[in-house]
Amino acid sequence: MSNSSALQYHVLDVFTDTPLTGNPLAVVFGGESLSDARMQAIAAEFNLSETVFVLPATRPGALVRARIFTPTLELPFAGHPTVGTACLLADLGLAGEGEALDIVLDEKVGPVPVRIRKSADALTYxxxxxxxxxxxGEAPPAEVLADWLGLSVADLETDADAPRGASCGVPYNLVPLRSIEALGRARLQAHKLAGARPVWSSSFYLYAATHQYGVLRSRMFAPDLGVGEDPATGSAAVALCGHLADRSPTEGVLRWTLLQGVEMGRPSRLQIQAEKRDGRIIAVKVGGQAVRIASGTLNL
Structure with missing residues (x-):
């Protein structure tokens, strides 16, 4: 049994190659003896969008178990903690040897396969x-979403695309907007959600097309998760990827780039990919880089 009075931790910026951008993540080792309440308290202390506790795997074939907490609750799955933890395990030499590594993380949602690539510049993807x-699922009506987001109905895309509920383990309301300008104006009116909770999700992923083909800008609001706005959200990115692939008439491998966190001063880049065969989506992926910016000990 591990001694929980001294826990090693690392802080990374995820979905970026530049420190002090992207989405910060804390990863804690040695917490096998911690209670759920203690893990939640530590996540609240870090006060980042997510904190991961790396524990011995419980599923056959998994390298480690990853428990993921926001400041207020535990998640079954999240993208930037998965990507960041995998990059860290590789950087620490805990994921095996070689420039290309395949591992599985044991998460509440199930086994999550991750492919890791080390590059010549020492950055890990x-x-x-x-x-x-x-x-x-069904998203709230456009007029309701517009009111909650401080926008007008005319700001929302309802023709070529339309709001929709989507999930690859964590549900989101996907809200397409007509312009980057509208994306920048959006402000979630959290007080308006108190009396009218959406059935599908109370988290919102907004996106708009850029002038560059295959590149979208996005923002994410999740007050119920203790996250006012998130600079990079892998679980929302894969939900959006599934939606885009489902609506696309194209078969094969479909790819997009998401730029998130720009409005927060934490620019992030997420690469999303779906594989579609015979009208069915058979795989959804999200990837990115991570940089380690701090390491230390929690003295509890």
Whole structure:
């Protein structure tokens, strides 16, 4: 049994190659003896969008178990903690030897395969494949979403695309906008959600096309997860990827780039990919880089 009075931790910036950008992540080792409440308290202390506790795997074939906490609750799956943890394990020499590594992380949602690539510039890239394929639900009406987001109905895309609920383990309301300008104006009116909780999800992933083909800008609001706005959200990115692939008439491998966190001053880059055969989505992936910016000891 580990001594929980001194825990090693690392802090990384994920979905970026530049320190102090991307989405910060804390990864804690040696917490086998911690209670759920203690893990939640530590995540609240870090006060980042997510904190990961790396533990011995419980599923055959998995390298480690990863428990993921926001400041207020535990998640079954999240993208930037998975990508960041995989990059860290590789950097620490805990994922095996070689420039290309395939590992599995044991998460609440199930086994999550991750492919890791080390490059000559010493930056590590990790790409996860979701444990579950996308599912879809009904988003609130456009006029309700516009009101909640401080926008007008005219700001929302309702023709070529339309709001939709989507999930690859964590559900989101996907909200397409007509312009980058509208994306920048969006402000979640959290007080308006108190009396009218959406059935599908109370988290919102907004996106708009850029002038560059295959590149989208996005923002994410999740007040119920203790995250006012998130600079890079892998679980939302794969939900969006599933939606885009589902609506696309194209078969084969479909790819997009997401730029998130720009409005927060934490620019992030997420690479998303779906494989579609005979009208069915058979795989959804998200990848990105991570840089380690701090290491230390929690003295509890």
């Amino acid at each position: 990790a790409e996860l494949t979701t444990a579950v394929l996308p599912s879809f």
